[in-house]
Amino acid sequence: MKFKKFLVTLIFPFLAISLCACGIKIKGKQMTVVGSTALQPLIESAAEEYLKDRQGLFINVQGGGSGTGLSEIQQGAVSMGMSDLYAQEKKGIKADTLLDHRLLVTGIAPVVNKKVKVNNLTFKQLQQIFSGQITNWHSITGQDLPIVIVNRSNGSGTRFNFEKIVLKGNKPKPAQEQDSSGMALSIVSSTPGAISYVSFSYLKDTVLHPKVDGVAPTQDNVKTNRWKIWSYEHIYTQKNMDQTTKDFLKFLYSPKVSKLISAMKYIPTNEMEVQRDFNGKITPTNVEDK
């Protein structure tokens, strides 16, 4: 009968929706990690590793940005939120309701198009370029080539940290913005005179990565704070997390993941010789903490 078919088509979506709803309710068997796209690939591979010998558990890793990660964990909608910045630095987040786990450190390096003959930039020059006081490479390298700034999008963690450390409160020059590090990098490699910044894991030979004040952008220089432009990648959790979350968090600090972190050109937090709080204050790491 025809109207029966009609009814089936009508009922089916409702059934599907209610099934989904059931799926969400099964807790402890699955967890969701949401937030920073910079941290996402690492957590994905870590989760893959973790789930190899754990049948029935499912870890759902999603991007969405640091803002999404922080607001989702604040609402308790997910198990972990990934963020490029301290919760204190994000408006609308009550940092004292959350637990901060600084999983790793990422160095941020300026990248320059290969047409520019530059091996070294001073910190001051970097500041002047990104605040718009220098607009031509002439005063730095002698080439008559306009500087093309490629920013990351407003609110991106890499941009926030770069501007916080390099500009120190100076106003950034409004310039074009790109959604992702990969995109910013490919634009710098193809546009004469372009300059941008990416985290170490994105550094490629298609662009120049000049030294800053004579210090090369390497992991070892970040550990000693000789390379000053670096930031933490945070995992935020609720204060009372369930056992599944606790176990996975413990795994993230295991040597297995540390190896993964180093392989992706990040630095595990416990290898740092200094630490930085959310006010930007730098102190040596306590030996006991290690």
Added chain:
Amino acid sequence: MDPIKESLLKTSRKAKQEKIGKLVTFLCILLIMVMVVAIILFVSLKGLATFVVNHVSPFDFFFGVNWNPSAKPPQVGALPMFLGSFIVTVLAAIIATPFAIGAATFMTEIAPRTGKKFLQPVMELLVGIPSVVYGFVGLAVFVPITRHLFGGSGFGIFTATLVLFLMVLPTITSMTTDALNSVPRNYRESSLALGATQFQTIYKVVWRAATPGIMTAVVFGMSRAFGEALAVQMVIGNAALMPTSLTSPAATLTSILTMGIGNSVSGTLENNAIWSLALLLLLMSLVFNLLVRWIGKRSSLK
């Protein structure tokens, strides 16, 4: 009781089916209505919060030229993005329309048989290409060409216009084709019988008669261009500055929207300001829809 009488007094099976059919179709339309109303309500509620909760004056929002909602004090001028969206849309439509009319005329008037057999399917294929593909083509082809010709980074309104031109051309062409096809055959025959050449017939009779349809096609194309996010975001450069030149980076409402939403926290001014942009976008698409209706009504009076 008499079985015939009984069957006459009871509601028949067919009548029941009728009722159920009506109910089911009504529920379907109800679902759509609820969704539309919910979306409008949700976006309005979030979008108006900028003005109601954060006390940003609407004047600053619509006419301010600085966009930096996370700065202190926050700047939420949407004019650069609105102008950016508007300029790329209008330019793309202006370039695409002559091509679309030409192509459609060829397909309907000059070579209708090949038109139906080969050109129509090709056009329809173009409509179905995902926007990220257009964006990628723009990035790989138009950006280097623009950079080579005009210098700078190659990102900007000019490049975005080219990409949107590609994207709206098939939309406008296929709708224009429909408009030309719906011109009654006897118009053409009368014109030819009066001694007009084929070209005279086309531009004095067919195009004239199809004008409302062509206008509708153009407005549809524009509304597609206005709402396009991904392809434009890939090539426009996304700098929320007042557009000063066609080849310097600019931004559109959609590009700022997609880039900003993941980085802001729900309930803050940054987030609300982005919702306000979404509201503006929604209002603009409403305007485009009304425009299409208005054109349709005017043509039916004729």
